[in-house]
Amino acid sequence: MKKKSEILPNNICFITHQLEHLHNVSVSVSFKAGSLYESKYNNGISHLVEHLFFRQLSDLSQESLYFNMQKIGGEITGKTYCDYVTFSINVIPQYLYDALDIMLKFFDDFEWSNSIILKEKEVVLRQIENKAYSYNQWIDSIYFENTKYTLPIMGTKKTVKSLTAFEINSWKKEYFSPANSCVTITGNFSNEFYDFLKQKLSIINNFGKKQAPIIEIAPNFTKRNSDNYLTVINADSKLSEVVVLFDIKNSFDYESVKLITSILSDGCGSKLSMIMREKYQLTDDIFTQLTSYCGFHRYSISYTVKNKNIFNSIDILFKIINEIKTDITLNEYASTIPFFTDNQMIDLDNCQKLNEDYVLSDFILDILPSDPIEKAKKYKKILINDLIKIANEIFVKENISFIIETSINPSNIKSFLDNLMYH
Template sequence: MSVEITRLSNGLRIVSESRKSIQTIAVGVWVDIGARHEPAALNGITHCLEHMLFKGTNRRSARDIAFEIEAVGGHMNAYTSRDNTTYYARVMKGDMELALDLLSDIVLNSTCAELELKREKEVILQEIGQAVDTPDDIVFDHLQIAAYRDQSIGRAILGEPETVQALTSVDLQSYLAENYTASNIVISAVGNLEHDELVRLVEEKFGGLKAGSPTRTQKARYTGGRIAEKRDLEQVHIAAAWPGCSFTHPNYYALQVYSTILGGGMSSRLFQEVREERGLAYSVYSFTSSHKDTGIFGIYAGTGPDMATEMMPVIKSEMEALARGPSDEEFTIARAQLKSGLMMALEATTSRMEQLGRQLLVFDRVLPTEEMVSKVETVSKGDVATIAASVVSSNSSSMAIIGGGNLDAITF
């Protein structure tokens, strides 16, 4: 397996990894535009555009797009994050040209017809409603708002009902023309392919795309804060966060080890103490969320309203104990988990395609797996203790709570 990278004359980048032992190809179009790049009045436009690109082009109807990819046993999909938007397909090795033709068609030739937009906005409003009705999902949107007040990175990816309703076909077409430019796009592919053939096809289908200018990203400011929403629910959902690390921060890998020890699996401190030993929550875990310029470290727990005030001191106690340093056993387990996760990600073509595309957008290069494993191995127990202590002593926390009971009493 070897990674190859080519940059076209218009600035579009192509990255691939050839695997002759398999019979499929995963290919994706990565656009360096996400929800954090939206003006407030257009909140939700990136996600809406992602939907609309599948609703018809100058050459194909929405039905044509669906039937053509499935006629060869393939599938297409897309997703929007705060940092970028991804359109991808997985097909048999002989169908790479079709996959690229479909992907280029939706990205370059979508009509964003007003009638289709009217229908799709209703679908998106249903999606927003479903998220609101799922407290263990929407609590993370609330946490993002609390952590990054009055910034685009803090707003919901799906948008708000009023901003989505106000979007027009002209808005979408203008946003598409301005942001979907060659300098903002990476084509990533993994599977049974030849890099030169991939480059030829991408040049043929995307070579006429204007270069444009790289995305300008407003630097995020972590603010911290608290949002509590009273609801009549069986559980109270609690998400808390502290300043974390960007992808490029020197402590990025140490933070991953810390998070894994604290709440990253069934052997973690939070799972063992909060769930197994005390039965205070069914779901409890820690997580990290990183971007190019910022990041957060967080904890989620879902428990009964009458158990929340008993659970919070237990979580805090485990965080304080870890600040005194991890044990040899848990430190070894955490690093093994992270290293195996890196290696396992190489085995699935779609996840590897995503990894290559994301790394090229963030670092403008592909990180060798050996380099990432080495950085995990160089993390020391002292590094973990230092990060744990900085989290415990931080005066800049964020918290989002949804549920019943005395929400004011739920605090660290």
């Protein structure tokens, strides 16, 4: 059975991929919820609901839930992102029906008592107290200023404490509902199990409603200019943190974007690493990330450099980018393309990763999910000329912004960058 994606009569998104060579099966239940759907007043409610499912799952107490999943060698994991909440379990095929009995309880219509909510609030409050402010959060707080992407997924101590049992149970009923869900199963299951699962899902009462995707575009997205492209943060250090961000429209071919950014910056043999780190020893490492959001993508390059070398490092970075806009060698292409063609087959042995990819692409980003074989075919069609074309479309000044933490005078930073990009 090939990968299938369908919408059931009760609006459940149902994605399956049968892989009979595996010795395990991954089942996930996901919902469109998270901080993007919240306000500054109920921020953190989706994350709290995720926690509460583990405190009580329908008729299963916390102790019973843990026993029932551990006796089949499984652990349900729950994750809350800004745009969805997902629960998943990975088991061997003989325990699949038992796992399904547990996972279908996420659709049961039940409520949590105030005493249970108060207990779980204390757990979440301890998490908030112990949560470190991450590097990515620092970048997002600047890049996504005044958008919902700056809301913390866990909420704040104030918002979590203020949530009432009525608000929490109402949120569960509206957002954690069949109409707003996606069930994904990948791995070694039979045709008979597929039919059984589809029938079980189809008879679930339809309540709630499918939430529309929320698109929160960063301020000045693809409209960067000399007045808004730079944020300089003062730091008393001999080192500077440089972050270069590229706005990427959703209309660009994602596979081409992924491939060109990989040639530029992924791995020890990438153009950036070979020149900035190996040739000139300007930095110890270069961190890059291509992140997909609903409606757009963002590509980031970040590194640490001595203050005395910051201007030289940025100048070299831009020379490398300009070079890739005119020429990509056969060696650069040949040393990158196997990761996106041949290595796609590795994902066929990882049903948990496939589940995550299918939920993100089909349910959240509204992109028809591609299995690894389909992805490989897409990448094989991309030619060097296609990559040069996409490089000239995304690596332009209207898409570029900087976040720089340094002790260097901000006016000197801006003067240098203005001259580099606008003169």
